[in-house]
Amino acid sequence: MRLHLLALLAKEPAHGYELKQALEQTFGSAYPSPNIGQIYVTLGRLEKDGLVKAVDVEQSNRPNKKVYYLTAKGRETLTLWVDEPTEGPRVRDEFFMKLVLAPLTGIADRMALINRQRRHYLSLMGDLNDLLSRTAPDDHVQALLIEGAMLHLQADLDWLERCQEDLT
Amino acid sequence: MTPVLKTVHLVKIYSDGAVPVPAVRGVDLQVEPGEFVAVMGPSGSGKSTLVHMLGGLDSRTSGEIWLDGQRVDTLSESAWALLRRKKIGFVFQFFNLVGNMTVADNVELPALLAGASPKEARERRESLLGALNLTERADAAPGQLSGGEQQRVALARALANQPSVLLADEPTGNLDSRNTRDVLKLLSNVHKEGQTIVMVTHDARVAGLADRLVSLFDGEIVDDGRIARKRTRTAGAVIDLR
Incomplete structure (x- = not known):
């Protein structure tokens, strides 16, 4: 954060x-x-690293509040973050580990794991459908985020199908 | 309650080639009124063959098909066709609209064939085209419409006779996301009004509307169960933004 x-x-x-x-x-x-x-913990760390500074602002009949502002070093760090390409999603998939390893233990078979996981993904998808239908049409940030989540889920489902074809 | 659809050990073997190819290998399926069933599976798993047989578009090799408590696989070709007009709506990946009829006529035709009065057919058409944002396109020829619009017309047509069951085979297969959204909205609405739906799809968004998932693999049902609602509050629960 x-x-x-x-x-x-x-x-x-x-x-x-x-x-x-x-x-x-x-x-x-x-x-x-x-x-x-x-947020306060993060601000504290940013202050310690010299990326932000805080000034105390007096408030009438309430304790002082700390207002934070960006330092030159903070701006530099931010610019670096914006300028560098962002790491893509890496496949560090807990389900895939289960799928490969579980049958070795005899606890579960792959077909059953895949079927359960598919239904789980679809139930998430159903929720995202609901969420999208409740999103205001002009709320592009939220709508795009939901659409992104849906595309990720679609990819997960397609991958599941590939696993089913090759591993069961 | 009588199931809308029931199959008993349904089998389809294609024997046109040198080697007989089993496409559906003993499917027992029961669909209750109001259910929305998504059928998924890899290509070649038999899912299209299955819904085509349910809709009478492909003949079965053996087994039974029951529609609204009536056995249909033993009906004559013409009796089955007659029943189909009344009880089944079908929507495909490719829309198969009648090119020399207007959009309005394409949608009204199935209702008229199913025995609705012209007034009923018109009212039904108006409400369906309205729901799919197609009112202004009513007098156009299908060829003047975009692919997405044609698919929405095809969906309206499939629902025009208020079928006992809507069968669909990849209905959003080649739609962009905006057209898919309109189709999703209508499917979700008609399902809420009690429409029974059986749909083959790869599209997870459409499948996510269903309340039950049937997974096929090598012509057999390998999974059949409810799709739970998890009440995810945020997309952040699926994509980790941090």
Whole structure:
């Protein structure tokens, strides 16, 4: 989450709760709502590394709040992140490990594993369908994220079929 | 409750070539009213052959097919065709619309053939084309429509006679995502209204609407079970954004 917070702070200085809100507003319910504690911990680490600085802002009848802003070093780190290509999804698939290893133990057979997994993927897909139908038409960020998730699931299902053809 | 569809040890062996090829090898399937069944499996697993036999488009080699409590595989060709007009809607990957009839007539025809009055057929057509955002295309010829629009017309046509069961074979096979979305919406709506659907598909989005999955492999059912709803709250539960 470090770089996401840096990106938000590059726009304008903010305190922890504002960052939480900005993430929620940008990604909608498509993004697991960040835990405020986790945001403060991350900000603390960023400050320790010299990527952000905090100033105390006095508030009437409430404790001071810390407003964070980006340092030059923070901006440099952010630029590097934006400029470099992002790693694609790697196949580090827990199910595939099960599929290959489980029959060796005699605990389960591959056909049964594949069938159960297929239904699991489809139930996720059904939920994404629901989620997409509840997404406002102009909420492109959320809609694209859901569509991305659907395409990943489609690939997983196609792969499952390949496994079924060659391993059972 | 009488199942809408039932097969008993249904078998199809293609024997046109030198070697007989078994495509469907003893399928027992029962579909209850209102169920939405997705049929999946690798190519060559027999899924298209299965739904074609259910729809009377392909003859069985042995076994039984029951539709609304009536055995149909032993009917004469013409009696089966008559029953099919009333009770079955079919939609394929390629739309098979009648080229020299308007979109409206293409959709009304099956209802009229099934015995609906012209007024009923027109009302049904208007509501289906409306649901698929095709009202303005009613007077066009199919050839003037995009592939996606033609497929939506084909779906409207398949539903025009209010069939006991909608059979579909890769209905979104060559649709882009926007057209797929319209098709998904209509399928989901008619299913909610109680339409029974049996659909062969590779498209996980369409299959995700179903409440039951039948998996075929080498002509046999290797899995048959419900598709649970998990109540995923976020796409982030599927794609890890962090």
